[in-house]
Amino acid sequence: MRAPTDRQSAPETRDRILDAAEALFVEHGFEATTMRMITSRAEANIAAVNYHFGSKDALIQEVFKRRLTELNRRRLAALDRLEAEAGGTPLKPSRIVEAFFGTALEMAADTEHGGHTFMRLLGRTYTEPNGFVRQFLAEEYAGVVERFTVALFRALPDVPREEILWRFHFMMGAMSYAIAGTDALQLFAGTFDDADPERLLSRLMSFLLGGLRAPLPGQGVPGENGRGASKRQ
Amino acid sequence: MRAPTDRQSAPETRDRILDAAEALFVEHGFEATTMRMITSRAEANIAAVNYHFGSKDALIQEVFKRRLTELNRRRLAALDRLEAEAGGTPLKPSRIVEAFFGTALEMAADTEHGGHTFMRLLGRTYTEPNGFVRQFLAEEYAGVVERFTVALFRALPDVPREEILWRFHFMMGAMSYAIAGTDALQLFAGTFDDADPERLLSRLMSFLLGGLRAPLPGQGVPGENGRGASKRQ
DNA sequence: TCATCAATCAAACGATTGTTTTAATCATAC
DNA sequence: GTATGATTAAAACAATCGTTTGATTGATGA
Numbered sequence: 372m373r374a375p376t377d378r379q380s381a382p383e384t385r386d387r388i389l390d391a392a393e394a395l396f397v398e399h400g401f402e403a404t405t406m407r408m409i410t411s412r413a414e415a416n417i418a419a420v421n422y423h424f425g426s427k428d429a430l431i432q433e434v435f436k437r438r439l440t441e442l443n444r445r446r447l448a449a450l451d452r453l454e455a456e457a458g459g460t461p462l463k464p465s466r467i468v469e470a471f472f473g474t475a476l477e478m479a480a481d482t483e484h485g486g487h488t489f490m491r492l493l494g495r496t497y498t499e500p501n502g503f504v505r506q507f508l509a510e511e512y513a514g515v516v517e518r519f520t521v522a523l524f525r526a527l528p529d530v531p532r533e534e535i536l537w538r539f540h541f542m543m544g545a546m547s548y549a550i551a552g553t554d555a556l557q558l559f560a561g562t563f564d565d566a567d568p569e570r571l572l573s574r575l576m577s578f579l580l581g582g583l584r585a586p587l588p589g590q591g592v593p594g595e596n597g598r599g600a601s602k603r604q
Numbered sequence: 605m606r607a608p609t610d611r612q613s614a615p616e617t618r619d620r621i622l623d624a625a626e627a628l629f630v631e632h633g634f635e636a637t638t639m640r641m642i643t644s645r646a647e648a649n650i651a652a653v654n655y656h657f658g659s660k661d662a663l664i665q666e667v668f669k670r671r672l673t674e675l676n677r678r679r680l681a682a683l684d685r686l687e688a689e690a691g692g693t694p695l696k697p698s699r700i701v702e703a704f705f706g707t708a709l710e711m712a713a714d715t716e717h718g719g720h721t722f723m724r725l726l727g728r729t730y731t732e733p734n735g736f737v738r739q740f741l742a743e744e745y746a747g748v749v750e751r752f753t754v755a756l757f758r759a760l761p762d763v764p765r766e767e768i769l770w771r772f773h774f775m776m777g778a779m780s781y782a783i784a785g786t787d788a789l790q791l792f793a794g795t796f797d798d799a800d801p802e803r804l805l806s807r808l809m810s811f812l813l814g815g816l817r818a819p820l821p822g823q824g825v826p827g828e829n830g831r832g833a834s835k836r837q
Numbered sequence: 838t839c840a841t842c843a844a845t846c847a848a849a850c851g852a853t854t855g856t857t858t859t860a861a862t863c864a865t866a867c
Numbered sequence: 868g869t870a871t872g873a874t875t876a877a878a879a880c881a882a883t884c885g886t887t888t889g890a891t892t893g894a895t896g897a
Contacts, residue, residue: 384874400733402635406855416876421856423874498728498784500633534807541778541811548777549770551731573821574767578774585814588806617844639885649846654886656844 385423387413393434393485397492401431401501432507435496438478438489439508443515446474450518464526465580471519472546472579473572479550480568494547534587542579549575618656620646626667626718630725634664634734665740668729671711671722672741676748679707683751697759698813704752705779705812706805712783713801727780767820775812782808 391413395404406427410417424430449470453462479490499505516539523535549571624646628637639660643650657663682703686695712723732738749772756768782804 398733400633400635402633403734405853407853416874417855418857418877419875427855495731495733498781500631500728501636537782537807538811540781541808544777544779544781544784545774545815546777548731548773548780551777570821574770575774577818577821578771578815581818582778582811582815585810588803588810638883640883649844650885651847651887652845660885 384413384415384419388415388420388423388430389434389437390485392430393488393492396431396434397488397495401499401504428503431504434489435493435504435507435511438486439493439511442475442478443511445478446471446515447518449474450522454522461528462522462526464523464583465576467519467522467526468542468579468583469576471515472542472575475546476550476568476572476575480572490550494550497543497547530587538583541582545578545582546575617646617648617652621648621653621656621663622667622670623718625663626721626725629664629667630721630728634732634737661736664737667722668726668737668740668744671719672726672744675708675711676744678711679704679748680751682707683755687755694761695755695759697756697816698809700752700755700759701775701812701816702809704748705775705808708779709783709801709805709808713805723783727783730776730780763820771816774815778811778815779808 388409392404392409395408395412398404399408406417406420409430410419413419420427420430424433450467453466453470475490478486481487496504496508499508520532520536520539523539524532527535552571621642625637625642628641628645631637632641639650639653642663643652646652653660653663657666683700686699686703708723711719714720729737729741732741753765753769753772756772757765760768785804
């Protein structure tokens with residue numbers, strides 16, 4: 372009777388369901404994706420989801436865990452490598468940013484094994500209203516974000532920590548939209564050639580680093596004064 | 605029998621429904637928000653939504669139209685003002701960015717009349733999977749984005765247009781997360797004090813302008829090279 | 838006073854949701 | 868061959884979804 376969730380037996384159906392669910396979640400969102408859509412696409416029986424995962428919510432969690440654990444492992448590995456190379460000296464902010472966001476875009480560039488699909492999903496889910504999804508994601512992210520923000524604090528000792536946190540937050544937004552790419556409203560006439568992930572990486576990285584290293588607000592830099600009263604120009 | 609949608613009669617119930625729907629959409633998303641939740645919160649009868657709006661989809665559209673039309677009107681007005689002041693000379697990129705994103709944050713700062721609630725909703729909806737919502741938003745945005753990108757093309761004649769479009773896209777992502785603020789996963793230890801919209805504006809503006817003016821990719825600038833092969837340090 | 842019509846109400850509609858049940862199937866080990 | 872246990876299958880479950888119906892209210896103008 373108990374669900375043999377952790378068994379390695381019959382990976383066929385289980386994985387087909389995960390793949391189908393992942394793709395459908397991107398297309399329609401969590402709520403709008405029904406069990407029947409999933410099992411139909413996976414060529415499985417309706418009951419298969421509850422048999423293998425227990426519930427729809429548990430399936431959602433498993434879709435994320437499968438990829439996110441691996442992504443964050445790579446991120447931490449990249450940061451470990453940087454710190455090992457530096458040997459105690461402070462890291463360059465650009466390398467830290469690259470370790471975090473570059474790794475993500477690397478996974479997003481993998482269109483063959485579903486990495487691209489998943490990253491599109493992940494970017495959107497960051498602001499997902501669904502309560503339990505948020506909590507799960509937050510837990511999964513906590514350790515990684517902690518380590519990277521600490522690394523940035525060390526790399527940028529003169530920048531207020533609060534400012535760094537905000538800019539990290541902004542960077543996640545930019546990355547999210549970068550991966551969403553053509554998925555997002557096709558507001559821009561020529562649309563995007565997000566077919567080239569290599570150029571996307573360098574594009575995004577320039578933008579992120581420009582933002583991260585921008586002059587701090589409230590220091591009389593042109594262009595960042597309030598709307599109404601322009602004290603200069 | 606016909607729904608008197610455009611009538612000004614009895615604004616009471618109609619507006620209560622719009623307000624309730626707006627708040628609930630932010631909290632739970634479109635699909636997870638039921639008609640009964642909306643009418644219950646608005647203290648109206650179930651049938652009221654279909655009577656006043658025709659359908660749930662039409663209600664969603666009306667929730668957006670009510671605010672988005674005004675927001676984009678203000679954006680265009682701000683751009684008009686800039687161009688009038690400049691009198692033919694090219695605009696400063698910072699002012700253009702300010703006219704677009706500053707206006708949005710201005711609306712997001714208005715917590716009393718629901719502007720804040722709506723902007724949280726809007727930021728998330730930009731990557732909304734729901735088909736008809738996306739099409740509606742795209743139509744509503746088309747003209748505004750067109751004018752602002754053209755203005756940026758003029759202001760930055762040396763930057764490839766494709767690059768400008770991408771950076772505009774990135775900027776929208778950063779703004780979206782900026783407004784989402786504490787709503788987003790509370791990944792960051794100290795959490796945010798997004799209670800102060802004035803500081804948020806200057807924070808975001810510094811970041812956006814830093815990103816917009818960043819050196820173009822592929823020009824040997826440190827930190828934007830590929831992961832594996834670092835041709836310079 | 839009565840007719841009119843927008844607005845509200847309780848109640849029900851058929852369709853679809855996630856989940857469960859019960860039986861059939863399959864491979865493997867004895 | 869037969870028992871075992873995991874997997875699949877068809878069918879049904881109660882609950883909830885968006886929507887509609889038909890009656891009732893209440894204000895307005897003739």
